[in-house]
Amino acid sequence: MSARQAYLDRTPGExxxxxxxxxxxxxxxxxRDDDDPRLQPGARIAARVRKVEPAFASAFVDLGEGIEGLLDYPPDRRPVEGEMLEVEVRAAPRPGKLAAVRATGPAEAPVRFLVPGPTVVDRLAHLVRNQEFVTGAEAxxxxxxxxxxxxxxxxxxxxGGVVVIEPTRALVAxxxxLGPRKGPDPKSLVRQLNLTAVAETARLLRLKGLGGLVVIDLAGRGHDGTALLNAARNAFSVDNPGVAFGPVSRFGTLELTVPRRTRALTEILLEPGGGPSDRTLAQRLVRRAESAAEAETGRVVKIQAAPAVAxxxxxxxxxLAGRMGARFERAVEADWPRDRFEISVP
Structure with missing residues (x-):
């Protein structure tokens, strides 16, 4: 039986x-404490229909403060421009794409935020039921x-063997x-590798927050399409509703779609060109400083950082100082690269 465990880590700001x-x-x-609550999946908003696009059966809705969402509507419920609707965020926005919302009923003006989406604690409790979270250093x-x-x-x-996961604008490749994986029966070896790869791909896509069209380039040739599809349905079952599969192609690829519901972690943690963002580096610095202060009770913790991160x-x-006392000595190092910071206990 598969065993799941939940962990919860709290740091100022994250x-x-x-x-x-x-x-x-x-x-x-x-x-993070500066996340816009209107863009979190599950949030509910009294929104105004700004523009209807009948050719695409969709509408742009005003979520307030210049933020828009995209509403897909059924053929028998075309909204009217200017109409007020209560909407729920189904998927967070991503680069070049608006937040996806669904209508839950009529609403009264003005445009306003109504109900927040599930918290981190709520989501953990949904994923791992009737279980206490691990906290502290282990978390x-x-x-x-x-x-x-x-x-x-x-x-x-x-x-043995590897999977390489590369998101692109159009799909996740x-x-x-096979790599150095070896065995006496090459055909069975490749079959087991592909079955393992499908299961691991499902777990890793959930971890990374990736979805949309996924194309898995399988190892070897002459695949057992039925076995692979059954393995994929089982591995991705927790992502339902909304997962759909195509047959294993003659080119040795398995194609599927997985609903996008959250932002990809790379969008949150990295700069658009790659590398950790200033905010990500700042959060890492604060975690290190907190851990150092907890390990060296009563002693001063010196923090050095580049200007953008500081x-x-x-x-x-x-x-942190408000909770642990004025024990943090800070220094801005103007000539340090952005990703360098140091925590020490003199």
Whole structure:
């Protein structure tokens, strides 16, 4: 039986929730205190229909403060421009795409935020029922490990072989490679590799927050399409409703669609061109400073950081000091690269 465990890590400015599947990270849920609550899946808003596009059976809706969402409507319920609707956010926005919303009923003016979406704690409780969360240092270690895996492209499979997961604008490409995996029966070896790769791909896509069209380039030739489709249906069953599969093609690819509901973690943690964002670096700095202060009770913790990261980190360190005391000595190092910071206990 598959075993899941939930972890909860809190730091000033950020909450991270992790769910593991048989000891390996399956979900990393991240919330920051400057997230717009109107764009979180599950949030409800009294919105105004701004423009209707009959050719696409969709409408642009005003969510307030210059933010828009995209509403798909059924043929028998075409909205009217200017109409007020209560909408629920179904999928968070992503680069070049608006938040996807669905209408839940009529609403009264004005446009306004009504109900927040599920919190990190709510989502953990939904994923792992009737179980206490692991907190403290163990939760922090697990969240750090999950973050590292989520930002990795090449993943080693249990028993050998690798999968490489590369999101593009159009689809998520997954390549399965035998690598150094060896065995006496090459055909059985490749079959088992592909079955393992499908299961691991499902877990990793959930961890990374990826969805949409997924194309898995399977290893080898002459695939057992029925076995692979059954394995895929089982592996992706927890992502339903909304998962759809195509047959294994003559080119050795398995295609499927997985609903997008949250932002990809790369969009949250990285700069558009790659590399951790200033905010991500600031949160890492604060976690390190908090851990150092907890380990060295009563001693001063010295923090050195580059200007861009210090600007975001110092208000969070102030919040740490409010809880742990004025034990943090700070220094801005103007000539340091953006991603360098140091925590020490003199």
């Amino acid at each position: 909450i991270r929730g992790v769910v593991t599947l048989n000891g390996r990270p399956e979900h990393l849920i991240l919330a 922090r270690r697990m969240a750090d490990a999950a973050e590292e895996v989520a930002l990795t492209e090449v993943h080693v499979l249990p028993g 997954v390549d399965v490679d 600007r975001l980190a110092w208000p969070l360190v102030d919040r």
